[in-house]
Amino acid sequence: MTAIAPPVASAHRRVRTRSEQRRQSWVRRAPLLPALLFTIIVTQLPFLVTLYYSVESWSLVRPGSRHFVGFSNYVQVFTDSQFRTTALNTIIMTVGSVLIAMLIGVGLALVLDHKFIGRGVVRTLLITPFLIMPVGAALLWKTTMFDPTFGFVNFILRPFGIGHFDWISSFPLGSVMIEMIWQWTPFMMLLVLAGLQSQPRDILEAAATDGARPPAIFRELTLPHLRRYIELGIVLGAIYVVNDFDAVYMMTHGGPGISSANLPFYIYQRAFLGFQVGQAAAMGVVVVVATIIIATFALRLIFTSFSGTEEAA
Amino acid sequence: MTTASRRASLRPGKKSIATEPGAAQRASRRRTVRRKRRTNSVTMGIVGWFLGIVFFFPVLWMVITSFKTEAQAYTNSPTIVFRPTLSEYSAVFHSGVWPYVANSAFATVVSTLIVLALATPCAFALSLRPVRKTRDVLFFFISTKMLPVVAAIIPIYIAARDLHMLDNVFTLIVLYTAMNLPIAVWMMRSFFLEVPGELLEAAEMDGAPLRRTVTEVILPVVAPGLAATALICCIFAWNEFFLAVNITATKAATMPVFLVGFISSEGLYFAQLAAAATVATLPVVLAGWIAQRQLVRGLSFGAIK
């Protein structure tokens, strides 16, 4: 058989007509549009408006006081010592809670990866903190656990000589962090557990036959496999925790002073208690920019490491 | 003992007992292995149960407290033994909690239905043969979820105020829908991707038009995923506080807001508080227990199954 010219060059090539192609692509796009448009309108527009507000000085209690001030709101934000304090608080809260939650989460996942009686029940118990309404959980910790007189924590520590200790006033940041860790550990645990259970058993068996003992298997095989799950957990967890408003609001209202306020709470204070729209908007923009930086990591992880569809074994 | 026999008894492995394990020895070795496995499982069991109870304890304590009277709850050392009573629950229900429950339920259910209606076709379109645009759209959806609400709340509040939509449950519905759409789209997409392509081809060869392929072939396969997505959207909508507290006041307030108002207005009544908190959190905890297996998928945007 002689070589045939590639069909692309052939005059008979049956190309889909332009209008067919356009119709096909419409059919493909149409189902997308309602969800997409809705999301754009409800989420992007407000953010653009926030940008706009951030360059104005506007107090809601003094209508008619709106005027353009350029970047002075931003300058105020960065020179505001309270902003710096709350930013620092946010970082401490986020980094501390996420890392500790992940550490505990890995431990819990390792335990749950073994078969034992009632494993399903234990798993159910362990995920419950995550399901509790955040304000409910904050309330819970504030009253039944940390309350100086009637709280359970003090009851437990009484034999050790500590009683009537006001945890929340003395360690505001710490108390909030404990509550956050309690709430977010299940999330980390679930992610890591999914990672443990997705490890193909035959690789572990091969290692055992090769003479590796369990600690070595964990170090050489399991941990590298878990790496991307842990990374994902840390990054996603950070994004959620950074924005956590409920815990601060319920437990300490940011106090004493602003020692336990984080950025979302501080911005809320400025906007709804201080009615300083322009400044609050500027702070919001700053927080967004910071979140975008973390989010880029998250997105890269989700898109490459997990490729959104099937993972290789 | 002669030198020879002493040497024989010292040589490793060459005992006078046969080096071949007899039936008795084999049985004892087998028992050791099984015992080790069982100990492992028992140890893990003990550790697991201990940790589970420790973590669950605050919740347990809350529920226990809710069945006490105020006097029993307000003691220096917690009362462990007591006669349970529903008095605090009835106090909660008589304190006007029902409108809050109604608002929460309404906002949750309606927003979830809308989310499913919008997300399912969207996710389906995104699960077909991937185009460059697919990735961009998915990227966009996730990014909206990652941006802090706090940056958008001011315009939303002002817009709602100007439109006289403050303290309106429908405003909440709109916001919750936007909040849950990204998760729903990603989750549903991951479920659609699990439908084998061959199934769709078989349906096409069998002469099924698109509509019937969707209803008779795809939806039944994807139904559990739909249910799981719905449950997870319900969880997030019900628990949501920040938007609710800022957008609503009295008419459209939801359960989280109820809890807050509860504290400040009534002072600290532990037992009643515990009852209120139990009532507020119970539906979602149950939903979460049911949808446990799919929780990971929802939280990781479908990246992890």
Next chain:
Amino acid sequence: MAEVKYENATCIYPGADRPAVDSLALAVKDGEFVVMVGPSGCGKTTALRMLAGLEEIDDGSIRIDGQDMVGVPSRDRDIAMVFQNYALYPSKTVAENMGFALKMHGVPKDERARRVREAAKLLDLEQFLDRKPRHLSGGQRQRVAMGRAIVREPKVFCMDEPLSNLDAQLRVQTRTQIAELQRRLKVTTVYVTHDQVEAMTMGDRVAVMRLGKLQQFASPTELYDHPANVFVAGFIGSPAMNRLEGTLTPDGIHTGGVTIRPPDALLRAAQGHGKLVVGIRPEHLSVGGSDLALKVELVEDLGSDSYIYGHLSGDRDAKIIVRAGREHPQPGELIKVGVDTAHLHLFDAASGERVGE
């Protein structure tokens, strides 16, 4: 009447540098069982899917019963397909799976039930009619997939490697069942497989494909006895035909250190081809002859006969397989092997094409 004709049909995937199916020309007679076979990537599955309407016909056309199928969607082609992974609807029972297509075409319920029952009887599925696919074994699922196709009484059956997910024993059993079924129903069938044993035992005619191009389309015997090129010669038959390099000399073909004299007609046809590939099947070599010298490397003793694997003494890389009986030499031995020149095949070394008829 359901003739299937591929008329220079071509399919090229976007971004690929060669067509998946390159100008395929094939005519399947009504009621014929045609097997498309070849190594992976040869285009056989794509060709099947073009017929079923699951791949675009980018150039040329495919005709079913004389009607051009270009642009015609699958559901209008009256073709039933059996998929490699069965593609059974998981939420439906066996009976519903089998009746689905009829339901889509508006066939009334009683008629549907009757046809499903008939097909179930044919395939021994009657006791499973109310079960869902997940409660069936692999073999049972495969039968349901077939039943789904049979019930439609279509013009053409398309089968995409339906046996590849079955274990070896079941595969052999099902193979014969499918062949019998087709003979009974007399429906034109196009069947794709990578297993040449399936091809040889099931097909009325077999199309061997490679890299998108048709190599030869003929009956199994014809393919075996008169392969059209070196590729077909090596692909059909197991163990594969021995292929040696050779050069034309006045006396015959010089290969393996000796000169072999083919029959006169063949020698005449070989004139003008300087370099040749000499092909001879293992069963046409005999131990104890006087033509080739072989060093034995390995012997596979299959009970009834044995296969001797070795190389030409003097050329490590020239591998030879000889079929022998129960008595056979041992590895390491040097033996002499005779060539049955009546069954010699010659191919042009450059083009691979067969020389002679």
